[in-house]
Amino acid sequence: MDSKRIEQRKKGIGGSDIAAILGLSPWRTPYQVWLEKRGEAEGWEGSPQSDWGTRQEPIIRKWYADTTGRAVRVPRRLLHHQKHKYMIASLDGYTDDRRVVEIKTSKMIKGWGEPGTSEIPDHYAVQCHHYMIVTGYEVTDVPVSIAGGSPVIYEVPAEKEIAEMIIDACANFWQSVKNGTP
Secondary structure, eight states: OOHHHHHHHTTSBOHHHHHHHTTOOSSOOHHHHHHHHHTSSOOOOOOHHHHHHHHHHHHHHHHHHHHHOOOEEOOSSOEEOSSOTTBEEOOSEEETTSOEEOOEEESOOTTOOSTTSSOOOHHHHHHHHHHHHHHOOSEEEEEEEETTOOOEEEEEEOOHHHHHHHHHHHHHHHHHHHHTOO
């Protein structure tokens, strides 16, 4: 990820932050994200596994487009929520029929239900909801390669209650960042 985009991500709450803020991330805590947003700690720049996943994105994106017949667009910039400007999104893609595309690779099957369902690990589900809040879209398709296998697609519909919870959590968290109170 380029340094400009990393700097921009410090100025808001992105999809990769929301699981940590809600206490659902296996990798980061709310406090670590708070320190990052305050500029008091280095931001998480990934791991060998996340690097490998990023390298697989174009391949899985093309597979998704070929499989579904949907063209996938990749935004050239971070997106901001119209009202809650601190809510940002760096999308893997979106379609012309208003679907977020969130590409994943996973080492394990744990947390993944039957392909075609919305059963995905919670830390990814809240990321999908965050992106739907920012874009105003009603569904996220999650093409994923699990344990190096052929990709499958999960479909996560927007849920009003989850969206409200995320918006409230983001507002409270961002206020704590601005106030300097963890």
